[in-house]
Amino acid sequence: xxxxxxxxxxxxxxxxxxxxxxxxxxxxxxxxxxxxxxxxxxxxxxxxxxxxxxxxxxxxxxxxxxxxxxxxxxxxxxxxxxxxxxxxxxxxxxxxxxxxxxxxxxxxxxxxxxxxxxxxxxxxxxxxxxxxxxxxxxxxxxxxxxxxxxxxxxxxxxxxxxxxx
Amino acid sequence: xxxxxxxxxxxxxxxxxxxxxxxxxxxxxxxxxxxxxxxxxxxxxxxxxxxxxxxxxxxxxxxxxxxxxxxxxxxxxxxxxxxxxxxxxxxxxxxxxxxxxxxxxxxxxxxxxxxxxxxxxxxxxxxxxxxxxxxxxxxxxxxxxxxxxxxxxxxxxxxxxxxxxxxxxxxxxxxxxxxxxxxxxxxxxxxxxxxxxxxxxxxxxxxxxxxxxxxxxxxxxxxxxxxxxxxxxxxxxxxxxxxxxxxxxxxxxxxxxxxxxxxxxxxxxxxxxxxxxxxxxxxxxxxxxxxxxxxxxxxxxxxxxxxxxxxxxxxxxxxxxxxxxxxxxxxxxxxxxxxxxxxxxxxxxxxxxxxxxxxxxxxxxxxxxxxxxxxxxxxxxxxxxxxxxxxxxxxxxxxxxxxxxxxxxxxxxxxxxxxxxxxxxxxxxxxxxxxxxxxxxxxxxxxxxxxxxxxxxxxxxxxxxxxxxxxxxxxxxxxxxxxxxxxxxxxxxxxxxxxxxxxxxxxxxxxxxxxxxxxxxxxxxxxxxxxxxxxxxxxxxxxxxxxxxxxxxxxxxxxxxxxxxxxxxxxxxxxxxxxxxxxxxxxxxxxxxxxxxxxxxxxxxxxxxxxxxxxxxxxxxxxxxxxxxxxxxxxxxxxxxxxxxxxxxxxxxxxxxxxxxxxxxxxxxxxxxxxxxxxxxxxxxxxxxxxxxxxxxxxxxxxxxxxxxxxxxxxxxxxxxxxxxxxxxxxxxxxxxxxxxxxxxxxxxxxxxxxxxxxx
Numbered sequence: 001x002x003x004x005x006x007x008x009x010x011x012x013x014x015x016x017x018x019x020x021x022x023x024x025x026x027x028x029x030x031x032x033x034x035x036x037x038x039x040x041x042x043x044x045x046x047x048x049x050x051x052x053x054x055x056x057x058x059x060x061x062x063x064x065x066x067x068x069x070x071x072x073x074x075x076x077x078x079x080x081x082x083x084x085x086x087x088x089x090x091x092x093x094x095x096x097x098x099x100x101x102x103x104x105x106x107x108x109x110x111x112x113x114x115x116x117x118x119x120x121x122x123x124x125x126x127x128x129x130x131x132x133x134x135x136x137x138x139x140x141x142x143x144x145x146x147x148x149x150x151x152x153x154x155x156x157x158x159x160x161x162x163x164x165x
Numbered sequence: 166x167x168x169x170x171x172x173x174x175x176x177x178x179x180x181x182x183x184x185x186x187x188x189x190x191x192x193x194x195x196x197x198x199x200x201x202x203x204x205x206x207x208x209x210x211x212x213x214x215x216x217x218x219x220x221x222x223x224x225x226x227x228x229x230x231x232x233x234x235x236x237x238x239x240x241x242x243x244x245x246x247x248x249x250x251x252x253x254x255x256x257x258x259x260x261x262x263x264x265x266x267x268x269x270x271x272x273x274x275x276x277x278x279x280x281x282x283x284x285x286x287x288x289x290x291x292x293x294x295x296x297x298x299x300x301x302x303x304x305x306x307x308x309x310x311x312x313x314x315x316x317x318x319x320x321x322x323x324x325x326x327x328x329x330x331x332x333x334x335x336x337x338x339x340x341x342x343x344x345x346x347x348x349x350x351x352x353x354x355x356x357x358x359x360x361x362x363x364x365x366x367x368x369x370x371x372x373x374x375x376x377x378x379x380x381x382x383x384x385x386x387x388x389x390x391x392x393x394x395x396x397x398x399x400x401x402x403x404x405x406x407x408x409x410x411x412x413x414x415x416x417x418x419x420x421x422x423x424x425x426x427x428x429x430x431x432x433x434x435x436x437x438x439x440x441x442x443x444x445x446x447x448x449x450x451x452x453x454x455x456x457x458x459x460x461x462x463x464x465x466x467x468x469x470x471x472x473x474x475x476x477x478x479x480x481x482x483x484x485x486x487x488x489x490x491x492x493x494x495x496x497x498x499x500x501x502x503x504x505x506x507x508x509x510x511x512x513x514x515x516x517x518x519x520x521x522x523x524x525x526x527x528x529x530x531x532x533x534x535x536x537x538x539x540x541x542x543x544x545x546x547x548x549x550x551x552x553x554x555x556x557x558x559x560x561x562x563x564x565x566x567x568x569x570x571x572x573x574x575x576x577x578x579x580x581x582x583x584x585x586x587x588x589x590x591x592x593x594x595x596x597x598x599x600x601x602x603x604x605x606x607x608x609x610x611x612x613x614x615x616x617x618x619x620x621x622x623x624x625x626x627x628x629x630x631x632x633x634x635x636x637x638x639x640x641x642x643x644x645x646x647x648x649x650x651x652x653x654x655x656x657x658x659x660x661x662x663x664x665x666x667x668x669x670x671x672x673x674x675x676x677x678x679x680x681x682x683x684x685x686x687x688x689x690x691x692x693x694x695x696x697x698x699x700x701x702x703x704x705x706x707x708x709x710x711x712x713x714x715x716x717x718x719x720x721x722x723x724x725x726x727x728x729x730x731x732x733x734x735x736x737x738x739x740x741x742x743x744x745x746x747x748x749x750x751x752x753x754x755x756x757x758x759x760x761x762x763x764x765x766x767x768x769x770x771x772x773x774x775x776x777x778x779x780x781x782x783x784x785x786x787x788x789x790x791x792x793x794x795x796x797x798x799x800x801x802x803x804x805x806x807x808x809x810x811x812x813x814x815x816x817x818x819x820x821x822x823x824x825x826x827x828x829x830x831x832x833x834x835x836x837x838x839x840x841x842x843x844x845x846x847x848x849x850x851x852x853x854x855x856x857x858x859x860x861x862x863x864x865x866x867x868x869x870x871x872x873x874x875x876x877x878x879x880x881x882x883x884x885x886x887x888x889x890x891x892x893x894x895x896x897x898x899x900x901x902x903x904x905x906x907x908x909x910x911x912x913x914x915x916x917x918x919x920x921x922x923x924x925x
Contacts, residue, residue: 047357
């Protein structure tokens with residue numbers, strides 16, 4: 001639950017989400033996570049801890065992986081944001097999403113959107129990461145179900161299939 | 166069965182890794198969890214909780230600065246039926262009424278259309294207490310100086326006796342005695358608990374939520390509202406992890422949301438934040454196990470006494486069943502000619518502890534598997550040899566007198582695990598190098614078993630029912646209250662139906678668990694879903710086939726096209742085909758609830774795990790470097806999902822052993838955040854190497870046994886055994902943190918102390 005915004009006045013904030021320009025009328029200190037989920041109904045972005053530890057709310061802001069629970073809405077002004085909903089176009093899964101399915105990398109699914117965005121971010125920097133680079137690259141995203149091994153396999157597999165290109 | 170086998174031209178579906186049924190929704194962000202759902206006019210709810218462990222409530226007042234008239238406020242007075250969360254016993258109130266028995270006990274409920282206003286309102290409610298003395302440890306509870314529950318603070322006790330243990334001590338060459346303890350562990354599903362409730366004066370209550378057991382909630386709401394069954398409806402949303410943590414507490418949250426919705430006349434959503442979820446909801450029971458064993462000079466266990474005690478917290482909830490499973494597993498996979506197991510669940514003024522993967526077994530098996538290494542030392546045998554000499558063999562009986570009827574060869578299982586982990590070479594190599602090294606290495610093993618399904622007569626009492634429907638286009642739909650929360654319920658049950666009928670996996674679907682629509686197939690717990698519910702689903706599917714063949718529309722041998730045509734022809738004439746199957750206890754499962762003797766479980770899964778660790782004497786931290794998990798789980802129906810279950814369980818077991826410590830103060834969790842309650846990250850875990858043996862199982866669908874809980878039992882003892890191998894210090898308590906190792910290895914002392922943690 002977000003902090004009480006008493007004393008703040010709502011204002012208009014504009015940014016691009018998944019290629020679409022959006023303007024929202026929100027408290028400036030509202031968390032980006034809440035703006036995405038409540039105002040824009042982009043509920044693929046999940047809350048796990050609310051303090052930047054678990055990575056479930058990971059989104060890409062101007063190409064950088066961020067925890068959207070730590071970003072105030074006003075900081076998103078003018079930014080280009082990518083959420084999980086921006087990934088599969090025309091109903092076709094991205095290679096990375098398909099690898100997650102094939103390797104059993106999604107169990108309960110709650111960390112999956114954040115994990116996929118973190119993996120995408122990793123693959124963009126390092127198209128064919130080593131196991132060590134994957135472990136390091138995903139260490140900001142917690143998963144309680146899988147013990148991570150099948151997530152590592154999925155990311156390595158996506159790298160091999162050329163997901164970053 | 167036979168018929169299905171004859172006409173199967175297609176490649177088998179069971180045993181292959183078909184795509185996860187709901188996987189696409191999960192990787193695209195389209196899967197709908199409870200917090201993703203919004204109802205028109207919905208309010209947001211919050212809970213006012215007690216701040217102290219035990220007290221009479223003198224007065225509750227509503228502080229200034231809040232427009233209280235805008236809030237819906239619910240107290241115990243608003244409960245139309247009985248103020249309890251019905252489970253085993255009705256001792257836990259839904260809302261405290263005049264007295265509180267643990268910190269975080271719910272007192273009042275608030276709801277408001279603007280979720281931003283709730284935290285301040287909750288903080289503005291002040292409660293005046295008249296404190297009562299409270300107790301926080303097993304020892305304080307056992308001392309009976311304060312009675313906080315019943316006549317003697319005891320929720321439940323069991324006595325399991327086999328042979329005459331009193332006569333073994335005089336002939337024993339060694340008597341090995343020690344005490345072991347395990348701490349509370351938080352399930353830490355990444356999706357916090359949450360519920361939405363709607364109330365309609367005519368139709369009653371509907372709740373949608375993150376949950377494991379729809380019919381537990383159904384039962385609790387009927388009692389709370391004094392409603393007939395048809396006026397309560399429970400729907401499971403996609404559930405973001407559970408691990409037992411969403412077995413019983415969701416009934417509480419559903420009750421709260423429903424009470425608010427009734428008073429508000431509008432739907433109400435309650436979503437816990439992480440701090441509230443960790444502080445207020447259930448955790449793994451802290452435990453203490455005292456083992457006293459009589460052993461011959463050649464290393465055979467002659468008999469023993471096992472005292473197993475768990476801290477149940479302030480109310481009974483599921484403690485009796487957790488205790489039962491822990492007690493029955495306390496003898497492990499070994500042959501005990503005689504044994505006396507005394508088990509007890511006691512009350513303290515902490516929030517009730519509850520279900521968590523393994524359900525008592527990880528606690529008692531930690532103690533036993535540490536103890537086996539201590540016995541080995543006392544006798545002068547290796548940890549490997551002591552286990553070989555005591556393994557249960559087919560034809561022998563367990564501590565409850567259950568005869569092992571399957572051809573399990575634990576000796577062989579152990580040998581394979583040692584080979585896969587290169588155990589002997591490592592052990593020798595580490596022993597040679599450790600003297601000079603500041604990073605000391607060790608290897609440890611644990612061998613164990615886990616019973617699948619409800620204990621004893623439990624499945625008979627449950628009497629689970631499942632349904633399978635066939636529609637005109639030949640597609641099949643499974644109707645069960647068994648829930649998916651990551652393990653793969655949806656996928657494996659659909660595989661079973663496809664296999665049974667020789668149709669495509671894509672032609673099978675599973676209904677969203679909704680008590681208005683699905684029969685009660687029992688709770689999704691106890692590693693019972695694939696084995697017990699799967700078997701029922703298989704026979705319900707065959708019931709569909711029987712209907713088609715009996716009506717002359719299908720012969721014994723058919724193609725998928727002929728199957729579809731038969732469904733079309735049948736439904737045109739008679740409507741949808743609906744086949745139900747109900748559990749019947751197999752004749753060879755006989756259980757005496759009074760004496761606690763007989764067949765405790767329809768099947769056991771067996772395992773040997775090997776851990777390799779490094780202890781860094783500069784930081785006192787333990788790293789697990791390699792982990793081999795070898796298990797016999799009957800037939801593996803879906804290799805990718807099965808492996809996922811094992812790896813995930815091992816990861817939680819590593820957390821249980823080395824990272825996850827609940828810090829308590831006056832019954833209250835002090836570290837209810839992911840920043841200070843530490844679970845393993847992707848950088849912390851070793852390669853977890855998973856191997857299966859597949860003996861099969863006559864009671865499970867296609868030979869499957871339960872699998873979900875097994876991997877939680879072995880990692881902790883294997884790891885602490887490995888730490889002992891590295892340091893020659895015996896630790897008896899988990900979690901084992903660097904500060905515990907530091908305390909046991911003072912820098913000044915050249916010789917490490919021999920004992921640490923626990924008492925002996």
